[in-house]
Amino acid sequence: xxxxxxxxxxxxxxxxxxxxxxxxxxxxxxxxxxxxxxxxxxxxxxxxxxxxxxxxxxxxxxxxxxxxxxxxxxxxxxxxxxxxxxxxxxxxxxxxxxxxxxxxxxxxxxxxxxxxxxxxxxxxxxxxxxxxxxxxxxxxxxxx
Amino acid sequence: xxxxxxxxxxxxxxxxxxxxxxxxxxxxxxxxxxxxxxxxxxxxxxxxxxxxxxxxxxxxxxxxxxxxxxxxxxxxxxxxxxxxxxxxxxxxxxxxxxxxxxxxxxxxxxxxxxxxxxxxxxxxxxxxxxxxxxxxxxxxxxxxxxxxxxxxxxxxxxxxxxxxxxxxxxxxxxxxxxxxxxxxxxxxxxxxxxxxxxxxxxxxxxxxxxxxxxxxxxxxxxxxxxxxxxxxxxxxxxxxxxxxxxxxxxxxxxxxxxxxxxxxxxxxxxxxxxxxxxxxxxxxxxxxxxxxxxxxxxxxxxxxxxxxxxxxxxxxxxxxxxxxxxxxxxxxxxxxxxxxxxxxxxxxxxxxxxxxxxxxxxxxxxxxxxxxxxxxxxxxxxxxxxxxxxxxxxxxxxxxxxxxxxxxxxxxxxxxxxxxxxxxxxxxxxxxxxxxxxxxxxxxxxxxxxxxxxxxxxxxxxxxxxxxxxxxxxxxxxxxxxxxxxxxxxxxxxxxxxxxxxxxxxxxxxxxxxxxxxxxxxxxxxxxxxxxxxxxxxxxxxxxxxxxxxxxxxxxxxxxxxxxxxxxxxxxxxxxxxxxxxxxxxxxxxxxxxxxxx
Numbered sequence: 001x002x003x004x005x006x007x008x009x010x011x012x013x014x015x016x017x018x019x020x021x022x023x024x025x026x027x028x029x030x031x032x033x034x035x036x037x038x039x040x041x042x043x044x045x046x047x048x049x050x051x052x053x054x055x056x057x058x059x060x061x062x063x064x065x066x067x068x069x070x071x072x073x074x075x076x077x078x079x080x081x082x083x084x085x086x087x088x089x090x091x092x093x094x095x096x097x098x099x100x101x102x103x104x105x106x107x108x109x110x111x112x113x114x115x116x117x118x119x120x121x122x123x124x125x126x127x128x129x130x131x132x133x134x135x136x137x138x139x140x141x142x143x144x
Numbered sequence: 145x146x147x148x149x150x151x152x153x154x155x156x157x158x159x160x161x162x163x164x165x166x167x168x169x170x171x172x173x174x175x176x177x178x179x180x181x182x183x184x185x186x187x188x189x190x191x192x193x194x195x196x197x198x199x200x201x202x203x204x205x206x207x208x209x210x211x212x213x214x215x216x217x218x219x220x221x222x223x224x225x226x227x228x229x230x231x232x233x234x235x236x237x238x239x240x241x242x243x244x245x246x247x248x249x250x251x252x253x254x255x256x257x258x259x260x261x262x263x264x265x266x267x268x269x270x271x272x273x274x275x276x277x278x279x280x281x282x283x284x285x286x287x288x289x290x291x292x293x294x295x296x297x298x299x300x301x302x303x304x305x306x307x308x309x310x311x312x313x314x315x316x317x318x319x320x321x322x323x324x325x326x327x328x329x330x331x332x333x334x335x336x337x338x339x340x341x342x343x344x345x346x347x348x349x350x351x352x353x354x355x356x357x358x359x360x361x362x363x364x365x366x367x368x369x370x371x372x373x374x375x376x377x378x379x380x381x382x383x384x385x386x387x388x389x390x391x392x393x394x395x396x397x398x399x400x401x402x403x404x405x406x407x408x409x410x411x412x413x414x415x416x417x418x419x420x421x422x423x424x425x426x427x428x429x430x431x432x433x434x435x436x437x438x439x440x441x442x443x444x445x446x447x448x449x450x451x452x453x454x455x456x457x458x459x460x461x462x463x464x465x466x467x468x469x470x471x472x473x474x475x476x477x478x479x480x481x482x483x484x485x486x487x488x489x490x491x492x493x494x495x496x497x498x499x500x501x502x503x504x505x506x507x508x509x510x511x512x513x514x515x516x517x518x519x520x521x522x523x524x525x526x527x528x529x530x531x532x533x534x535x536x537x538x539x540x541x542x543x544x545x546x547x548x549x550x551x552x553x554x555x556x557x558x559x560x561x562x563x564x565x566x567x568x569x570x571x572x573x574x575x576x577x578x579x580x581x582x583x584x585x586x587x588x589x590x591x592x593x594x595x596x597x598x599x600x601x602x603x604x605x606x607x608x609x610x611x612x613x614x615x616x617x618x619x620x621x622x623x624x625x626x627x628x629x630x631x632x633x634x635x636x637x638x639x640x641x642x643x644x645x646x647x648x649x650x651x652x653x654x655x656x657x658x659x660x661x662x663x664x665x666x667x668x669x670x671x672x673x674x675x676x677x678x679x680x681x682x683x684x685x686x687x688x689x690x691x692x693x694x695x696x697x698x699x700x701x702x703x704x705x706x707x708x709x710x711x712x713x714x715x716x717x718x719x720x721x722x723x724x725x726x727x728x729x730x731x732x733x734x735x736x737x738x739x740x741x742x
Contacts, residue, residue, distance in 0.1 A: 013542035020549060063534045092537040095530060096588070115537060115577030117545035117570075 004030040006055035021124035037067025164352030175341040182334030189327030416462030433459035448484040469498035544573040582710035626664040644711040645677040653681035672741040680735035
């Protein structure tokens with residue numbers, strides 16, 4: 001049973017800090033990394049060279065190279081295999097349009113990364129606790 | 145049509161008047177002739193009366209002369225005095241004369257003439273007897289003469305003569321009576337006819353005069369109204385000319401048939417053509433800008449062909465080489481067969497309008513360019529904001545995050561100073577994060593869509609204060625909020641205003657053991673309610689008041705009070721977007737009041 005988390009993040013600093021924040025909160029799930037939207041889609045839908053993965057949680061940045069976060073979200077929600085995977089937008093922006101578009105495309109949560117790493121760690125703790133422990137995920141065989 | 149029938153009425157009236165006058169003249173001629181004839185007849189009848197009297201006189205004289213002859217003869221018989229015979233001799237001569245006169249007077253009357261013949265014979269016989277008696281006296285003496293039977297015959301003759309003269313006198317008197325009567329009848333008839341004719345004439349003349357008078361009156365009236373109409377037309381024409389002159393409109397008239405083109409001086413001036421120059425259609429086309437000639441020519445043709453009004457704007461190239469814009473309007477006039485006869489119109493110098501239009505076009509282009517620039521700038525700003533919120537924050541997170549990681553991971557290898565430095569690095573990063581957030585808020589306030597609604601400011605203030613109390617419950621702050629302050633505006637933006645103002649009030653009173661914060665309203669300024677947020681905190685020096693609302697402007701150090709210097713800038717921007725204004729009032733250590741209107 002793969003309980004991996006997919007982190008879609010192009011900034012290596014943010015990637016490392018996020019992983020650190022998760023680890024500091026004893027979240028032991030495997031963290032897969034996609035460094036742009038295209039890579040994320042390839043992993044989620046599979047390709048000739050890449051085997052399809054089904055994470056329990058996707059942490060998705062909005063501003064991404066190639067295919068941006070919103071487009072990734074739209075594709076996920078349009079496909080039966082991925083439409084029920086919880087997606088948490090983890091981004092720098094609180095731009096109103098970003099919020100509206102994200103929710104409109106079916107994100108499950110929207111978290112703005114605080115500058116203060118202490119606050120960020122706290123956010124990661126609550127996030128892990130909620131989505132990985134408290135929250136009941138959709139049934140495993142939902143994708144058919 | 146009306147004018148025509150009026151003319152006909154005039155003509156018939158004139159005929160009636162003329163006929164009346166003519167008839168009156170004829171009647172008067174008759175009357176004159178009648179008078180003449182009547183007078184002539186009167187004169188004639190008087191002539192006849194005189195004539196009759198003359199005849200009578202002559203007859204009496206004849207008788208008397210005859211008596212004289214008799215008397216003379218008798219005297220001679222008695223006295224034998226020859227001197228008595230003188231009157232006899234004289235009588236002989238006179239009688240002959242008188243009889244001749246009477247004959248001439250009665251020549252026209254056969255009866256009288258017959259009587260006169262008899263009288264003449266009787267007189268001759270009588271005179272012969274007298275002559276015989278005289279002879280007897282002379283030869284036989286007095287007795288023989290006085291006893292002669294001739295005397296008795298003479299006496300008898302005298303009686304007969306008297307009888308005949310009496311008959312003649314009777315005849316003459318009878319004739320006289322008839323003539324006088326005839327004359328009287330004629331005179332009476334003539335007088336009656338004359339009076340009648342004169343009455344008819346007077347009636348006719350009066351009627352004619354009345355008609356004529358009426359016609360004259362009507363004509364005077366018509367002339368007056370014609371004069372009025374002319375005056376009216378003249379003043380209308382004057383007004384039109386005034387309007388034409390005032391509007392600086394040139395007029396033209398093109399006889400399509402003869403090709404004649406008449407231009408007013410103003411018209412020539414519009415084309416820059418000297419006043420005296422003879423115009424023709426060709427000259428007109430020549431005066432146009434080469435690019436406008438064909439178009440103008442076609443417009444004139446289609447105006448006449450389609451019977452539409454002529455309405456065109458073209459350029460004229462003046463003899464001095466300058467180009468001028470002209471507006472021309474015209475209308476075609478056609479004969480009964482629908483053929484164009486003439487084209488009448490006006491021209492107007494529209495240089496000013498064209499320049500104004502060009503100016504407007506230029507300004508519009510400029511405006512559009514500016515709008516495009518602004519739109520581009522706005523989208524750039526949008527992109528910039530997006531980039532700021534995403535990209536500028538990421539490095540700050542890295543600085544702060546790795547700083548924290550260093551503190552956590554390498555704490556044993558850092559001394560206290562090293563740790564303090566790292567904390568300052570983190571604090572600076574966090575502060576920059578706040579500044580970025582502040583700027584984003586300010587930019588959002590400016591760009592956000594504006595929605596007008598009823599906003600309960602009092603309730604909003606209560607909510608903001610509740611949040612502040614929740615965040616820092618240990619403070620002893622007296623809050624005074626006037627209830628029922630409702631304004632029209634954008635709720636989210638006004639919330640930002642109250643949030644900032646009350647945050648500030650809360651912040652700058654934080655060093656007071658006991659503070660007071662008030663939100664209320666004063667009177668009105670320009671019909672707008674003046675709201676205020678007042679505190680009794682640190683206050684500020686009024687000489688820096690103008691800096692208060694500037695971006696990143698702070699009157700306190702970070703060690704005194706934390707802040708970004710963006711809050712009041714945001715407040716002012718929101719207030720401005722509501723069409724209001726904001727101003728501060730304060731004193732160091734006495735507190736501050738921010739007033740605003742919406």
